[in-house]
Amino acid sequence: MRIDVITIFPGYLAPLREALLGRAIAAGLVDLDVHDLRDWTHDVHQAVDDAPYGGGPGMVMRPQVWGEALDAVLARDARTPRIVVPTPAGRPFTQATAQEWAGAERLLFACGRYEGIDQRVVDDARGRGLPVDEVSIGDYVLVGGEAAVLVMVEAVVRLLPGVLGNPASAEQDSFSDGLLEGPAYTRPETWRGLAVPEVLRSGNHAAIARWRRDRALERTAQRRPDLLAALPERALDKADRAF
Numbered sequence: 001m002r003i004d005v006i007t008i009f010p011g012y013l014a015p016l017r018e019a020l021l022g023r024a025i026a027a028g029l030v031d032l033d034v035h036d037l038r039d040w041t042h043d044v045h046q047a048v049d050d051a052p053y054g055g056g057p058g059m060v061m062r063p064q065v066w067g068e069a070l071d072a073v074l075a076r077d078a079r080t081p082r083i084v085v086p087t088p089a090g091r092p093f094t095q096a097t098a099q100e101w102a103g104a105e106r107l108l109f110a111c112g113r114y115e116g117i118d119q120r121v122v123d124d125a126r127g128r129g130l131p132v133d134e135v136s137i138g139d140y141v142l143v144g145g146e147a148a149v150l151v152m153v154e155a156v157v158r159l160l161p162g163v164l165g166n167p168a169s170a171e172q173d174s175f176s177d178g179l180l181e182g183p184a185y186t187r188p189e190t191w192r193g194l195a196v197p198e199v200l201r202s203g204n205h206a207a208i209a210r211w212r213r214d215r216a217l218e219r220t221a222q223r224r225p226d227l228l229a230a231l232p233e234r235a236l237d238k239a240d241r242a243f
């Protein structure tokens with residue numbers, strides 16, 4: 001997978017070259033290029049923003065600069081990317097989104113700042129038949145798109161074959177079966193007077209699986225009843241319903 005990121009703060013994306021993601025890049029599983037939007041300005045001030053039409057607070061990012069940047073970055077690889085534009089007004093980014101994007105050959109993230117990117121940049125890209133996803137990572141307000149891109153790239157890249165040491169981890173993710181993960185434990189057996197649940201030390205794999213499923217159902221019901229309500233009928237078996 002090729003990932004391109006366009007931003008006015010390239011340094012903000014440095015963590016993408018650390019740890020798991022860094023190893024994926026080193027292993028050739030991911031090609032990452034981070035581009036400075038100001039490389040496509042032509043004035044001495046390298047202006048990337050201007051006042052909003054219709055008035056209002058803040059500034060809006062100029063379409064000319066973004067148009068040139070996107071055209072140039074698109075042309076650097078024959079593969080057509082999904083263009084991802086983080087925005088507070090976007091569709092929710094979920095595990096399902098990450099799984100969908102993990103199948104893409106190429107992702108191009110357009111990181112904006114200020115009050116956002118002139119809407120005509122997205123409209124022009126869509127008008128040329130390019131797939132554009134305007135997404136939000138959650139119901140809170142950030143200062144720009146870079147933090148969102150760090151989150152989304154990690155969520156996607158960890159799903160790529162060969163990235164996680166143990167592929168089962170991704171299969172047993174929270175959300176992968178529609179439920180939150182239950183509690184996890186490791187040695188010692190007792191710590192500060194708190195013991196590991198006995199069933200986990202029983203060696204009875206059926207009982208352990210049942211206990212873990214019950215804890216996942218319990219936690220999901222307590223913390224994310226919306227996820228439970230969204231589960232398809234077939235997702236809960238008779239034992240689940242008895243829980």
Ligand SMILES: N#Cc1c(N)n[nH]c1-c1ccc2c(Cl)cn(Cc3cccnc3)c2c1
Nearest residue numbers: 086087112113136137138141142143145148
């Ligand atoms: N994804 C996501 C996401 C999220 N979950 N919160 N905030 C953002 C986000 C993403 C992109 C931008 C761009 Cl471009 C500018 N801003 C600042 C801003 C703040 C309030 C209203 N308008 C713009 C962004 C905030």
